[in-house]
Amino acid sequence: MPDEVLDxxxxxxxxxxxxxxxxxxxxxxxxxxxxxxxxxxxxxxxEYDPKCYLCPGNTRAQGDANPQYKHTFAFVNDYSAVKEExxxxxxxxxxxxxxxxxxxxxxxxxxCYVLTFAPKHHVTLPDMAAEEILPIIQTWTRIYAxxxxxxxxxxxxxxxxxxxxxxxPDGEVAPPKHQLRYMQIFENKGAAMxxxxxxxxxxxxxxxxxxxxxxxxxxxxTKYHADHGRHLLADxxxxxxxxxxxxxxxxxxxxxxxxWWAVWPxxxxxxxxxxxxxxxxxxxxxxxxxxxxxxEVTRRYDNLFETSFPYSSGIHQAPLDCTAEEAxxxxxxxxxxxxxxxxxxxxxxxxxxxxxxxxQRDITAEQATVRLRDCGGELYxxxxx
Amino acid sequence: MPDEVLDxxxxxxxxxxxxxxxxxxxxxxxxxxxxxxxxxxxxxxxEYDPKCYLCPGNTRAQGDANPQYKHTFAFVNDYSAVKEExxxxxxxxxxxxxxxxxxxxxxxxxxCYVLTFAPKHHVTLPDMAAEEILPIIQTWTRIYAxxxxxxxxxxxxxxxxxxxxxxxPDGEVAPPKHQLRYMQIFENKGAAMxxxxxxxxxxxxxxxxxxxxxxxxxxxxTKYHADHGRHLLADxxxxxxxxxxxxxxxxxxxxxxxxWWAVWPxxxxxxxxxxxxxxxxxxxxxxxxxxxxxxEVTRRYDNLFETSFPYSSGIHQAPLDCTAEEAxxxxxxxxxxxxxxxxxxxxxxxxxxxxxxxxQRDITAEQATVRLRDCGGELYxxxxx
Ligand SMILES: O=P(O)(O)O[C@H]1O[C@H](CO)[C@@H](O)[C@H](O)[C@H]1O
Ligand SMILES: O=P(O)(O)O[C@H]1O[C@H](CO)[C@@H](O)[C@H](O)[C@H]1O
Numbered sequence: 124m125p126d127e128v129l130d131x132x133x134x135x136x137x138x139x140x141x142x143x144x145x146x147x148x149x150x151x152x153x154x155x156x157x158x159x160x161x162x163x164x165x166x167x168x169x170e171y172d173p174k175c176y177l178c179p180g181n182t183r184a185q186g187d188a189n190p191q192y193k194h195t196f197a198f199v200n201d202y203s204a205v206k207e208e209x210x211x212x213x214x215x216x217x218x219x220x221x222x223x224x225x226x227x228x229x230x231x232x233x234x235c236y237v238l239t240f241a242p243k244h245h246v247t248l249p250d251m252a253a254e255e256i257l258p259i260i261q262t263w264t265r266i267y268a269x270x271x272x273x274x275x276x277x278x279x280x281x282x283x284x285x286x287x288x289x290x291x292p293d294g295e296v297a298p299p300k301h302q303l304r305y306m307q308i309f310e311n312k313g314a315a316m317x318x319x320x321x322x323x324x325x326x327x328x329x330x331x332x333x334x335x336x337x338x339x340x341x342x343x344x345t346k347y348h349a350d351h352g353r354h355l356l357a358d359x360x361x362x363x364x365x366x367x368x369x370x371x372x373x374x375x376x377x378x379x380x381x382x383w384w385a386v387w388p389x390x391x392x393x394x395x396x397x398x399x400x401x402x403x404x405x406x407x408x409x410x411x412x413x414x415x416x417x418x419e420v421t422r423r424y425d426n427l428f429e430t431s432f433p434y435s436s437g438i439h440q441a442p443l444d445c446t447a448e449e450a451x452x453x454x455x456x457x458x459x460x461x462x463x464x465x466x467x468x469x470x471x472x473x474x475x476x477x478x479x480x481x482x483q484r485d486i487t488a489e490q491a492t493v494r495l496r497d498c499g500g501e502l503y504x505x506x507x508x
Numbered sequence: 509m510p511d512e513v514l515d516x517x518x519x520x521x522x523x524x525x526x527x528x529x530x531x532x533x534x535x536x537x538x539x540x541x542x543x544x545x546x547x548x549x550x551x552x553x554x555e556y557d558p559k560c561y562l563c564p565g566n567t568r569a570q571g572d573a574n575p576q577y578k579h580t581f582a583f584v585n586d587y588s589a590v591k592e593e594x595x596x597x598x599x600x601x602x603x604x605x606x607x608x609x610x611x612x613x614x615x616x617x618x619x620c621y622v623l624t625f626a627p628k629h630h631v632t633l634p635d636m637a638a639e640e641i642l643p644i645i646q647t648w649t650r651i652y653a654x655x656x657x658x659x660x661x662x663x664x665x666x667x668x669x670x671x672x673x674x675x676x677p678d679g680e681v682a683p684p685k686h687q688l689r690y691m692q693i694f695e696n697k698g699a700a701m702x703x704x705x706x707x708x709x710x711x712x713x714x715x716x717x718x719x720x721x722x723x724x725x726x727x728x729x730t731k732y733h734a735d736h737g738r739h740l741l742a743d744x745x746x747x748x749x750x751x752x753x754x755x756x757x758x759x760x761x762x763x764x765x766x767x768w769w770a771v772w773p774x775x776x777x778x779x780x781x782x783x784x785x786x787x788x789x790x791x792x793x794x795x796x797x798x799x800x801x802x803x804e805v806t807r808r809y810d811n812l813f814e815t816s817f818p819y820s821s822g823i824h825q826a827p828l829d830c831t832a833e834e835a836x837x838x839x840x841x842x843x844x845x846x847x848x849x850x851x852x853x854x855x856x857x858x859x860x861x862x863x864x865x866x867x868q869r870d871i872t873a874e875q876a877t878v879r880l881r882d883c884g885g886e887l888y889x890x891x892x893x
Contacts, residue, residue: 129613132594135717137612143720146616148589158704162544204533204861204868209517221743222751224736226768227522228514231531309860317857319543326860332520334866335528351609358606366607383611437864460863472702475694475711476589478845479822480719483589 130487138384139347139355140340145386145482152465152485160468161315163430168245168321177322179242192293194258197238197266197327199296205233205330207300233303233330236296238262240323247312247323247431249422249502256414261288263308263327263438264402264410265295270329271403272302272444276451281403303329305337305442313433315462315470329443337439345452356394356454369488371495372419376412379420381488381495388471388484389427389491391420391459399455401440419499420459426498430467435460515872523769524732524740525725530771530867537850537870545853546700546818553630553706562707564627577678579643582623582651582712584681590618590715592685618688618715621681623647625708632697632708632816634806634887641799646673648693648712648823649787649795650680655714656788657687657829661836666788688714690722690827698818700847700855714828722824730837741779741839754873756880757804761797764805766873766880773856773869774812774876776805776844784840786825804884805844811883815852820845 135144176183179191185201212230216223240248240259248256265288268281275281310325311318333341347355363369363380371391372379382392393416399405405413424432441453464471464485477483520529561568564576570586597615601608625633625644633641650673653666660666695710696703718726732740748754748765756776757764767777778801784790790798809817826838849856849870862868 126597126599126613128595128597132597133590133616133618134597134613135616139610139612144717146589146715146719151587151589158702159699202536204531204536205518210513212511212513212517212519214511222747225524225740225744225747226751227524228511228519231518231520233518305865307861307865309864311857311860314544317543317859328861328865330531330865332529334531334861336863336865355610359610362607362610366611435860435863437860439864458864472696474702475696475820475822476692476713476719478721478820479694479824479843480690480692480713480715480721482720 130489135481136384136488138382139359140343140384141336142339142343145384145484146476147484147487149485149487149490158472159470161433161463161470163467170243170245172244172322175244175320175322177237177239177320177324178244190293192239192242194242194293195238195240195262195291196242196293197236197262197291197296200235200237200326203233203235204328205231205235207232207234229332231330231332232301233328234299235329236266236327238266238325238327240325244322247421247425248417249425249432251418253411253414253418256417257411259325260402260405260410260414260417262291264288264405265291266327267306267402267440267443269296269298270303270306270443275443275445276447277401277403277441280401284403284405287407299329301331302444303331304444305330305333307334307337307437309435309437311435313431315433316435318433333442337442340439341442341449341452344454345448348452354398354452354454356456357398360394360396369492371423371492372416372499374412374415376409377416379416381492383488385488385491386473386482386484387460387462388464388486389424389459389461389495390488391461391495393417393420393457393459395455400450400453401455402438404455417457422502423495423498424459424461426500426503427494428463428467429503430463432461432463434462515874520866521769521873523767524744525728525769526721527724527728530769530869531861532869532872534870534872534875543857544855546848546855547853555628555630557629557707560629560705560707562622562624562705562709563629575678577624577627579627579678580623580625580647580676581627581678582621582647582676582681585620585622585711588618588620589713590616590620592617592619614717616715616717617686618713619684620714621651621712623651623710623712625710629707632806632810633802634810634817636803638796638799638803641802642796644710645787645790645795645799645802647676649673649790650676651712652691652787652825652828654681654683655688655691655828660828660830661832662786662788662826665786669788669790672792684714686716687829688716689829690715690718691825692719692722692822694820694822696820698816700818701820703818718827722827725824726827726834726837729839730833733837739783739837739839741841742783745779745781754877756808756877757801757884759797759800761794762801764801766877768873770873770876771858771867771869772845772847773849773871774809774844774846774880775873776846776880778802778805778842778844780840785835785838786840787823789840802842807887808880808883809844809846811885811888812879813848813852814888815848817846817848819847 306329344355369380436459441450462470518533691714754765821844826835847855
């Protein structure tokens, strides 16, 4: 590692995906912690909870009953942040008017899904084998495919992918009423990350507008491509494979790193090694390899502090409604943002300085990598079958 | 309010200070909450805590003893995120090399202070009268002035301001060893905001680089000035005074609003009405008027859910080392980012969708304004003298 000095001095690192900097203060973990302690996540959950609105057969808040599903189950969120139908709104924009300049709004429509990972209430991703995670990835792929615009550049890839994925016997989601722009698949895991139900599940919010983060990344990747004639994440995979010092794990299709620009203490980035633009681009083998990567990351997380490790994670990929250029510049990857820093009960707070000035972290990405590399192997607790 | 429909539909709003959008989903608070509950802040603290490292006369972690201070007390953080002296680091940049492009770092030096608001362990800002908050603002002003570059465009203003502010009898901070670029004054209040000591205090981090957030704001304000020949926040004050619907409180010198683009449920922005560029620009009367604004905001916060309301807050102003153009484009303001949403124990989590896609809020800024406007008046609990 040429820049060993970075282990000892305060410095900023640049995130080329978002075009922004963060502060790294490696010596700072030495300070004593007298602040808030998280309640360690309970890992002793029943296999079925009659009060859980996600367990098979149970009735949800607004009266709908879940089927006796066997793998995954997707339904429209009973309290969606965006809806397909709402009152029309066309903001009046007057040229030269300061209210038009400074009070800008635009309507957003969309559809929000909840997707359970499995029927069992207590089986989290790290408890599952890659083969058990595969149906989740298949479901993501089917839902993505069913929301793509008719003229989407990856229509042929989607058709090919769907041939290999059997429809979900527990039911498919309906196609959207209006074409939407972007699909954000994300998981909030653990009470510390605002998750209000421990039954393993993710959410899928589709919106009529391209949200900020994927929008920023797409424009940074587009600019990089224009400037250098190569893909940003292709180059990044190459550089990380050469350096080695931030690689947590890899297989033929995916690289798992603590990225150079990690903000959260044990932040991880899963990157496709070849130019995968969206879920529908993955081959059968790659879908399983992606499941392996997700398994490796989440199992290492649980092993790190011997707890059910909280995080928010999410996939970035090509928009649902997208030009050929946008598809070309998209590069499939998955972010994991976990809050824990020192133990199962002591988290990193991204607060005052971070909110007002700049994200700040206390250990380097390289130090985090070593810790995550060293806690591979079996899940620390007996896996639930 | 012309756009009443925005109370009912999902929409995005634009933040001109950062150039980014956020999602507003006004109907979403209807969903039931079964997630994490915060421990309500204890407001029953002793006036003096022998174990507190901020109380007068006590000894800190690294052995230094606090003086028997009477108003405020500033000292260099024993666990600073940045330091004045560290090993040199000059990254090697090779043109055309992808590691130079994608693994960018730069050294950061600086000095971090802790500043107590008052000797009493249990007296928070909302417990204080504006006259008692004034010494804090005077100390901020003196510390800012003592860190300004020799060629700072506001040197004359600083000299004038200092004439009116008596030196702190409990000691002044030493001038920095090297000129620094920016001073971020911020407060983390409450365990929910990562605060590890309830003794009322803020932090002041000065750094050799301009951090992301003030950097983004300064470039947005500079661009607005160039495009329109007027100041962004001057126009914003004007538009909010005309509309009225987001004004929480005001006096002659400061406007307190829930900004159009608020992300946190009860986010507040305190804006100077005239072109104040930094603390040293404030007149004697304006310093007290600023203290009044801080008092009004923090007291309303405590009254809202009848609790010691957590938040992170911070001041944005002209850099310490700054060109005439940068000073001209700076506009003094203070952000308050409080996490609570529904009650003293139920907060908003900015997690999965927010981190991966776009900030999302559940009530409109106008609804939050009404709530904060309605809880003015006396502090709900008996003020500690
Ligand atoms: O300096 P403190 O109060 O110990 O620490 C707190 O504020 C800092 C600045 O916002 C954060 O980096 C820490 O994560 C937080 O716990
Ligand atoms: O939808 P949930 O799980 O009820 O809610 C959680 O995730 C959402 C999306 O990140 C956030 O907006 C909420 O603040 C959080 O509590």
